[in-house]
Amino acid sequence: MKLQLAIDLVDTQGAINLVKELEEYIDVVEIGTPVVINEGLRAVKAMKEAFPNLTVLADLKIMDAAGYEVSQAVASGADIVTILGAAEDASILGAVEEAKKHGKQILVDMIAVKDIATRAKELDELGVDYICVHTGYDLQAVGQNSLEDLATIKSVVKNAKTAVAGGIKLETLPEVIKAQPDLVIVGGGITGQEDIKAVAAQMQKMIKQG
Numbered sequence: 001m002k003l004q005l006a007i008d009l010v011d012t013q014g015a016i017n018l019v020k021e022l023e024e025y026i027d028v029v030e031i032g033t034p035v036v037i038n039e040g041l042r043a044v045k046a047m048k049e050a051f052p053n054l055t056v057l058a059d060l061k062i063m064d065a066a067g068y069e070v071s072q073a074v075a076s077g078a079d080i081v082t083i084l085g086a087a088e089d090a091s092i093l094g095a096v097e098e099a100k101k102h103g104k105q106i107l108v109d110m111i112a113v114k115d116i117a118t119r120a121k122e123l124d125e126l127g128v129d130y131i132c133v134h135t136g137y138d139l140q141a142v143g144q145n146s147l148e149d150l151a152t153i154k155s156v157v158k159n160a161k162t163a164v165a166g167g168i169k170l171e172t173l174p175e176v177i178k179a180q181p182d183l184v185i186v187g188g189g190i191t192g193q194e195d196i197k198a199v200a201a202q203m204q205k206m207i208k209q210g
C-alpha cells in the first residue's frame with residue numbers, strides 16, 4: 001500500500017514547498033486538477049525537475065483527446081496520468097496505449113460513475129493500471145465517502161491496482177487501510193492540518209504497517 005499526497009489549492013511554488021517538507025513520507029505526489037487548471041502542465045514539469053526521483057501524478061481527469069493529452073503530460077514529466085472512468089472506451093484505450101509507449105501509467109478516476117462494478121470490470125479489461133474510487137469535494141460536503149465503492153472494485157478487478165481518494169483524514173485512515181487499496185490518496189487530510197509533517201509521518205507509519 002502506498003501514500004499519494006494530493007496538492008490542489010496552492011500554486012506551483014507552494015506545491016514544491018509542500019513536497020520539500022513531506023517528500024520522505026510519501027510515495028507519489030499529485031499535481032491536482034485545480035493546480036493544472038491554474039498553472040498548466042508547467043506545474044508538473046517544475047515538480048518533476050525539483051524531485052526527479054519522486055513519482056509524479058498529473059490529475060488531468062481527461063475526458064477526450066486522451067492519447068494527445070497523455071502525451072503532453074508525459075512530456076512534462078508525469079509518471080501517472082488520470083482519466084475519467086466515464087470517458088469512452090476509445091479514449092481509455094488511447095490513454096493506455098500512449099502511456100505504455102513511454103513506460104508510464106494510467107489511473108482511472110471513477111468520480112460520478114454510477115455502475116461502479118460494471119465499469120471497473122470493463123476498465124480492468126482495457127488494461128488500465130489503477131482504478132480509483134473517489135468522493136469529490138462536492139459530495140464530501142454532503143458527508144459521502146468511497147469505502148463501499150472500494151469494496152466493490154476490489155471484488156471485480158483482476159489486474160489493475162485499486163486506489164481511493166476523497167476526504168481521507170488521520171481518523172478515517174484505519175478504516176481505509178482495513179479495505180486494503182494499493183494506493184491511498186490524501187489531500188486536505190495532510191495539507192490542511194496544522195502540523196503537516198507529523199500527520200504525514202503518522203499516515204506513512206500506519207500505511208506501512210498495513
Ligand SMILES: O=C([C@H](O)CO)[C@H](O)[C@H](O)COP(=O)(O)O
Pocket residue numbers: 006007008032033034059135136137165166167168185186187188189
Ligand atoms: O481530485 C481531487 C479533487 O477532485 C480536487 O481536484 C482531490 O485531489 C482528491 O479529492 C484528494 O483530496 P482530498 O479530498 O482533499 O483528500
